Amino acid sequence: MSKAVLSIDPAFTVAPVQRRTFGSFVEHLGRCVYTGVYEPGHPSADERGLRTDVLEAVKDLGVTTVRYPGGNFVSGYRWEDGVGPLEQRPRRLDLAWHSTETNQFGVDEFMAWAKRAGVEPMMAVNLGTRGIQEALDLLEYCNVPGGSHWSDLRRANGAEEPYRVKLWCLGNEMDGPWQLGHKTAREYGRLASQTAKAMRMIDPDLELVVCGSSGSGMPTFGDWENTVLREAYDDVDFVSAHAYYCEKDGDLASFLGSAVDMDYFIDSVTATCDHVRAAKKSDKRIMVSFDEWNVWYADRAESKLPEGDDWPVGPPLLEDRYNVADAVVVGGLLISLLRHSDRVHAACQAQLANVIAPIMTEPGGRLWRQTTFHPFALTARHAVGEVLAAPVRCRQTKTERFGEIPVVDAVATHDPQTGQLAVFMVNRSVDQSVEVAIELSGARAAGPADGVVLSNPDHTWQATADDDSSVAPRRLDVRADGDSLACRLPAVSWAMVRLPLG
Numbered sequence: 287m288s289k290a291v292l293s294i295d296p297a298f299t300v301a302p303v304q305r306r307t308f309g310s311f312v313e314h315l316g317r318c319v320y321t322g323v324y325e326p327g328h329p330s331a332d333e334r335g336l337r338t339d340v341l342e343a344v345k346d347l348g349v350t351t352v353r354y355p356g357g358n359f360v361s362g363y364r365w366e367d368g369v370g371p372l373e374q375r376p377r378r379l380d381l382a383w384h385s386t387e388t389n390q391f392g393v394d395e396f397m398a399w400a401k402r403a404g405v406e407p408m409m410a411v412n413l414g415t416r417g418i419q420e421a422l423d424l425l426e427y428c429n430v431p432g433g434s435h436w437s438d439l440r441r442a443n444g445a446e447e448p449y450r451v452k453l454w455c456l457g458n459e460m461d462g463p464w465q466l467g468h469k470t471a472r473e474y475g476r477l478a479s480q481t482a483k484a485m486r487m488i489d490p491d492l493e494l495v496v497c498g499s500s501g502s503g504m505p506t507f508g509d510w511e512n513t514v515l516r517e518a519y520d521d522v523d524f525v526s527a528h529a530y531y532c533e534k535d536g537d538l539a540s541f542l543g544s545a546v547d548m549d550y551f552i553d554s555v556t557a558t559c560d561h562v563r564a565a566k567k568s569d570k571r572i573m574v575s576f577d578e579w580n581v582w583y584a585d586r587a588e589s590k591l592p593e594g595d596d597w598p599v600g601p602p603l604l605e606d607r608y609n610v611a612d613a614v615v616v617g618g619l620l621i622s623l624l625r626h627s628d629r630v631h632a633a634c635q636a637q638l639a640n641v642i643a644p645i646m647t648e649p650g651g652r653l654w655r656q657t658t659f660h661p662f663a664l665t666a667r668h669a670v671g672e673v674l675a676a677p678v679r680c681r682q683t684k685t686e687r688f689g690e691i692p693v694v695d696a697v698a699t700h701d702p703q704t705g706q707l708a709v710f711m712v713n714r715s716v717d718q719s720v721e722v723a724i725e726l727s728g729a730r731a732a733g734p735a736d737g738v739v740l741s742n743p744d745h746t747w748q749a750t751a752d753d754d755s756s757v758a759p760r761r762l763d764v765r766a767d768g769d770s771l772a773c774r775l776p777a778v779s780w781a782m783v784r785l786p787l788g
């Protein structure tokens with residue numbers, strides 16, 4: 287067994303915890319909307335068809351912000367199809383996911399859902415098959431109190447008060463050749479800049495996200511951000527980043543190191559933003575919206591799209607089943623996001639229900655939680671106050687993809703209001719436990735520590751509808767040792783230790 291030493295001092299702050307770090311994503315894809323968040327006729331459905339069992343789970347998950355309605359879907363979406371009397375809404379082909387969109391759920395249903403879930407909506411506009419005018423129309427529908435065509439239509443549709451959505455994405459993954467209306471960086475940067483300028487004529491206080499790269503492995507990565515920001519720097523507040531990870535060819539060691547790529551991704555994007563800032567002699571800093579991240583096994587049968595004349599409604603798509611190692615990686619990615627809280631001011635785990643999701647539902651039936659639910663929920667609940675640097679001294683472990691990486695990765699938060707310290711850690715060893723010492727300086731323990739750990743002798747264990755709780759975070763034995771705490775992290779584990787500081 288190896289040793290790791292973490293040094294924590296509440297004076298060494300990185301930045302405040304950004305509550306928007308704990309965002310999620312609802313896309314019209316597979317069963318995320320239909321039989322996910324929305325299922326009229328389900329025993330738990332409210333009068334609008336919103337599944338209240340899902341709403342309760344969303345609250346437990348601690349989600350703060352939800353991006354909608356896509357994703358690839360948004361690049362072919364006509365938002366007007368999804369408002370007004372249900373029986374008059376058209377059925378359309380959804381080209382992104384080779385499905386039929388019934389439009390029974392649209393902007394008004396989403397806003398009602400967001401309100402009930404207690405989350406901030408983050409809207410995306412279609413800059414694939416549409417452009418400035420349609421973005422303006424949607425903004426008018428959502429944010430203008432009344433007295434104009436689209437705002438009065440919203441009122442006629444039952445929403446007297448404007449939704450006042452602050453956070454908007456200017457399209458989705460426009461760097462990806464798979465995207466409807468895919469553009470070059472120059473073309474997209476200009477369109478994004480013009481759309482942003484026009485949207486700010488309605489509401490100057492919007493927070494706008496320009497599309498960055500769909501992954502650090504994109505051939506245009508780096509150049510894309512540079513070119514887009516040269517066009518749109520003054521008009522936007524965020525640049526997006528998207529990343530999905532999975533275990534490939536049985537290479538668990540590299541998979542457990544996925545946060546190394548996320549660190550690299552964020553550092554590269556912020557460096558590019560700051561390069562453009564310098565070139566433009568601007569005072570403004572652009573933040574990162576990591577608005578799609580997760581584990582996704584995109585090569586599995588679950589992600590195979592319907593074909594030919596088969597255009598199903600709400601088919602089961604991307605319904606990945608997650609194991610314990612996947613949950614450890616999710617916990618590790620949250621550590622990376624928190625560590626970058628000075629520049630990552632928003633993030634969305636993709637997605638919320640059924641589609642690569644922590645929450646699974648049976649049509650007409652039960653709800654169950656995947657393994658990945660737990661590290662997200664615990665981090666969202668307990669990462670409060672200031673993010674602290676948590677430098678780790680430990681042995682390196684070898685990975686195919688990233689070379690030698692520290693076997694333990696960690697971040698901490700400290701809430702100056704309550705004095706509560708929370709330390710989030712992963713042991714990325716595939717086969718060895720690590721004895722961890724958490725050394726405190728600049729503060730003393732003001733009470734006993736407690737901890738939880740997520741691991742299992744069989745890291746391939748997956749939750750199911752019949753058993754989603756026999757492997758869940760369990761109590762971690764944390765020993766006080768002078769100004770240090772000691773605990774043991776099993777191989778392939780995620781853990782959280784909490785301690786009140788005086």
Ligand code: AHR
Nearest residue numbers: 313357358359458459636
């Ligand atoms: O989250 C699934 C898909 O992944 C999204 O629609 C798209 O933006 C990304 O490629």
